Amino acid sequence: xxxxxxxxxxxxxxxxxxxxxxxxxxxxxxxxxxxxxxxxxxxxxxxxxxxxxxxxxxxxxxxxxxxxxxxxxxxxxxxxxxxxxxxxxxxxxxxxxxxxxxxxxxxxxxxxxxxxxxxxxxxxxxxxxxxxxxxxxxxxxxxxxxxxxxxxxxxxxxxxxxxxxxxxxxxxxxxxxxxxxxxxxxxxxxxxxxxxxxxxxxxxxxxxxxxxxxxxxxxxxxxxxxxxxxxxxxxxxxxxxxxxxxxxxxxxxxxxxxxxxxxxxxxxxxxxxxxxxxxxxxxxxxxxxxxxxxxxxxxxxxxxxxxxxxxxxxxxxxxxxxxxxxxxxxxxxxxxxxxxxxxxxxxxxxxxxxxxxxxxxxxxxxxxxxxxxxxxxxxxxxxxx
Amino acid sequence: xxxxxxxxxxxxxxxxxxxxxxxxxxxxxxxxxxxxxxxxxxxxxxxxxxxxxxxxxxxxxxxxxxxxxxxxxxxxxxxxxxxxxxxxxxxxxxxxxxxxxxxxxxxxxxxxxxxxxxxxxxxxxxxxxxxxxxxxxxxxxxxxxxxxxxxxxxxxxxxxxxxxxxxxxxxxxxxxxxxxxxxxxxxxxxxxxxxxxxxxxxxxxxxxxxxxxxxxxxxxxxxxxxxxxxxxxxxxxxxxxxxxxxxxxxxxxxxxxxxxxxxxxxxxxxxxxxxxxxxxxxxxxxxxxxxxxxxxxxxxxxxxxxxxxxxxxxxxxxxxxxxxxxxxxxxxxxxxxxxxxxxxxxxxxxxxxxxxxxxxxxxxxxxxxxxxxxxxxxxxxxxxx
Numbered sequence: 001x002x003x004x005x006x007x008x009x010x011x012x013x014x015x016x017x018x019x020x021x022x023x024x025x026x027x028x029x030x031x032x033x034x035x036x037x038x039x040x041x042x043x044x045x046x047x048x049x050x051x052x053x054x055x056x057x058x059x060x061x062x063x064x065x066x067x068x069x070x071x072x073x074x075x076x077x078x079x080x081x082x083x084x085x086x087x088x089x090x091x092x093x094x095x096x097x098x099x100x101x102x103x104x105x106x107x108x109x110x111x112x113x114x115x116x117x118x119x120x121x122x123x124x125x126x127x128x129x130x131x132x133x134x135x136x137x138x139x140x141x142x143x144x145x146x147x148x149x150x151x152x153x154x155x156x157x158x159x160x161x162x163x164x165x166x167x168x169x170x171x172x173x174x175x176x177x178x179x180x181x182x183x184x185x186x187x188x189x190x191x192x193x194x195x196x197x198x199x200x201x202x203x204x205x206x207x208x209x210x211x212x213x214x215x216x217x218x219x220x221x222x223x224x225x226x227x228x229x230x231x232x233x234x235x236x237x238x239x240x241x242x243x244x245x246x247x248x249x250x251x252x253x254x255x256x257x258x259x260x261x262x263x264x265x266x267x268x269x270x271x272x273x274x275x276x277x278x279x280x281x282x283x284x285x286x287x288x289x290x291x292x293x294x295x296x297x298x299x300x301x302x303x304x305x306x307x308x309x310x311x312x313x314x315x316x317x318x319x320x321x322x323x324x325x326x327x328x329x330x331x332x333x334x335x336x337x338x339x340x341x342x343x344x345x346x347x348x349x350x351x352x353x354x355x356x357x358x359x360x361x362x363x364x365x366x367x368x369x370x371x372x373x374x375x376x377x378x379x380x381x382x383x384x385x
Numbered sequence: 386x387x388x389x390x391x392x393x394x395x396x397x398x399x400x401x402x403x404x405x406x407x408x409x410x411x412x413x414x415x416x417x418x419x420x421x422x423x424x425x426x427x428x429x430x431x432x433x434x435x436x437x438x439x440x441x442x443x444x445x446x447x448x449x450x451x452x453x454x455x456x457x458x459x460x461x462x463x464x465x466x467x468x469x470x471x472x473x474x475x476x477x478x479x480x481x482x483x484x485x486x487x488x489x490x491x492x493x494x495x496x497x498x499x500x501x502x503x504x505x506x507x508x509x510x511x512x513x514x515x516x517x518x519x520x521x522x523x524x525x526x527x528x529x530x531x532x533x534x535x536x537x538x539x540x541x542x543x544x545x546x547x548x549x550x551x552x553x554x555x556x557x558x559x560x561x562x563x564x565x566x567x568x569x570x571x572x573x574x575x576x577x578x579x580x581x582x583x584x585x586x587x588x589x590x591x592x593x594x595x596x597x598x599x600x601x602x603x604x605x606x607x608x609x610x611x612x613x614x615x616x617x618x619x620x621x622x623x624x625x626x627x628x629x630x631x632x633x634x635x636x637x638x639x640x641x642x643x644x645x646x647x648x649x650x651x652x653x654x655x656x657x658x659x660x661x662x663x664x665x666x667x668x669x670x671x672x673x674x675x676x677x678x679x680x681x682x683x684x685x686x687x688x689x690x691x692x693x694x695x696x697x698x699x700x701x702x703x704x705x706x707x708x709x710x711x712x713x714x715x716x717x718x719x720x721x722x723x724x725x726x727x728x729x730x731x732x733x734x735x736x737x738x739x740x741x742x743x744x745x746x747x748x749x750x751x752x753x754x755x756x757x758x759x760x761x762x763x764x765x766x767x768x769x770x
Binding site for chain 2: 038039326328329337339340341342343344345346349351353356357358359360361362364365366368369371372375376381384
């Protein structure tokens with residue numbers, strides 16, 4: 001690197017990314033099976049518990065690592081299914097026991113995030129919370145931290161704030177966010193803009209229009225918001241759910257937790273935070289978006305994982321240490337297997353081997369892996385799903 | 386089946402296929418690595434020692450089974466490399482030790498077949514010999530026996546006689562035989578015809594012309610001939626080779642076998658029987674061909690094997706007992722692996738798993754598997770080739 005004489009030397013990482021955000025608590029909903037990542041993902045071993053990139057850290061641990069720089073290890077709360085609570089605790093040695101929330105049954109993302117927000121508000125009064133799925137990949141932590149910091153400014157001003165990922169291609173796999181006017185400086189602007197609309201996964205033509213317009217960002221399901229703002233919206237928009245969460249949260253740190261949880265949780269409204277809060281509040285002008293100029297992926301299938309992995313000289317991605325791949329006319333192959341694997345004449349092949357199953361497909365058909373799991377279930381092979 | 390009144394009832398299998406041919410000895414050259422069948426085939430475990438079809442018999446054993454009905458178990462001689470002699474003896478429990486000929490080094494098919502013929506002539510005087518490779522597949526034994534019987538008739542009359550396989554498609558993987566006029570009844574006709582020419586593997590266009598003409602058959606390397614006829618041709622066409630074989634054969638059943646073999650064998654001319662005998666003798670009008678109207682394959686690669694295996698309802702070929710294949714949009718897949726294997730979106734996929742290696746390719750690229758073996762050799766991975 002050369003520096004112009006007299007100019008200030010550039011620091012390698014902006015100072016802002018080093019500092020915690022003192023009033024921020026992170027919420028990590030750790031759910032979802034990741035069926036299309038079979039045979040590595042299983043019902044008892046969902047995607048967030050897997051080390052997909054072969055770097056020695058699972059997606060959950062990668063999420064933790066990314067957040068700890070913003071919150072320290074004391075202000076991260078993980079919400080997961082009861083059957084995965086033990087595995088989560090094992091993987092996150094620094095997670096305080098009080099910050100592990102186990103759901104007796106899945107009630108979708110609004111109940112999970114809402115309960116965590118309600119518990120935190122009971123413990124600390126109104127605080128800023130940021131919610132990030134446990135099974136996404138964000139390699140550039142510094143840029144991620146900058147975006148969260150920007151979002152926090154708008155959230156403090158009262159907006160439900162999301163981070164819109166700058167799209168790199170016309171994906172049909174993600175929902176989109178249409179941004180409007182920038183917010184005033186006191187409300188998080190100019191980084192933050194008001195959200196005009198959330199839109200569902202588009203078809204290819206529409207996705208191309210979104211990309212060309214420059215007004216759309218990918219919806220990565222990242223929300224930063226004050227707990228009081230979130231719970232007030234919920235009281236207005238989903239009163240029974242808000243009331244149920246309040247009752248549980250009030251009992252959470254008491255001896256009545258299990259009794260109240262068992263009584264209330266199963267009856268809570270099952271709804272995603274997007275439908276419960278993001279979309280209706282956006283329609284009222286209450287949602288902001290800040291740009292996320294970083295690589296992000298929800299690793300929905302093996303093809304998606306392949307794009308995140310560095311290829312060797314032969315164009316092959318082989319994340320497992322010690323795997324030995326011989327590729328002949330197979331550029332872009334992804335081999336997630338130990339030992340010697342030869343791939344001949346299948347570009348973008350996907351080969352995944354576990355102790356009890358082998359998957360062979362290619363990037364173009366990676367979405368159809370779900371059909372394998374469906375067939376195995378239909379055949380009564382619960383041992384394999 | 387209905388029979389016309391007054392006509393003779395047809396017997397299910399012609400009586401002729403049940404009878405041995407008393408003056409016939411079979412010679413089975415068991416050589417060749419079958420490189421394109423990696424990872425199942427290895428230098429120490431060549432193709433003929435493998436059970437490729439999952440029926441519990443190796444190709445060598447299948448060849449034995451097919452020939453024993455013509456010769457009994459006393460008149461089959463196997464010629465193989467010294468390093469495979471023990472495995473051959475293990476697989477063929479009924480093979481008399483005296484009929485197992487071990488080559489110290491490979492000298493191509495003329496030396497192998499010629500030595501066996503010379504030994505047999507020393508033991509029995511001139512006899513009829515029939516040579517069949519140890520690693521071909523012929524499911525219809527009755528039709529095969531009929532063809533050998535027809536060939537034996539022409540061979541007794543003094544012809545080097547081959548069995549020309551009726552081509553089922555315009556293959557570019559095999560050499561062809563062009564048949565001419567039928568021979569007279571006393572010389573094996575009308576079943577046998579004179580061979581006008583042997584031609585090398587053609588390009589696709591030429592192969593299509595051959596198929597359309599109806600005058601060409603596949604050259605399966607099957608020869609039936611009197612030992613005296615064969616050895617006389619050899620004396621005329623390859624005098625040093627003929628002389629060397631005669632010296633070895635004279636010493637074979639004596640205490641001098643090893644001494645003479647070590648002295649003579651390494652210096653023998655390395656030439657295929659096709660070039661040494663079949664082609665030049667055909668040019669003299671001394672080769673006959675009889676039709677072989679049966680399924681035959683030299684199982685040159687995995688695609689070739691796939692065509693020989695029965696497909697399940699899902700279009701999948703899974704010859705290994707206990708293998709469990711889930712195929713989604715993968716018609717024609719061949720899975721040679723134990724356990725659960727899912728193939729998604731790759732028609733005619735080829736998946737082969739051994740203890741130490743996995744191959745993934747498709748039928749269209751099966752020929753290129755040789756490149757994998759080449760790469761492994763270049764990388765010094767002799768443990769895998």
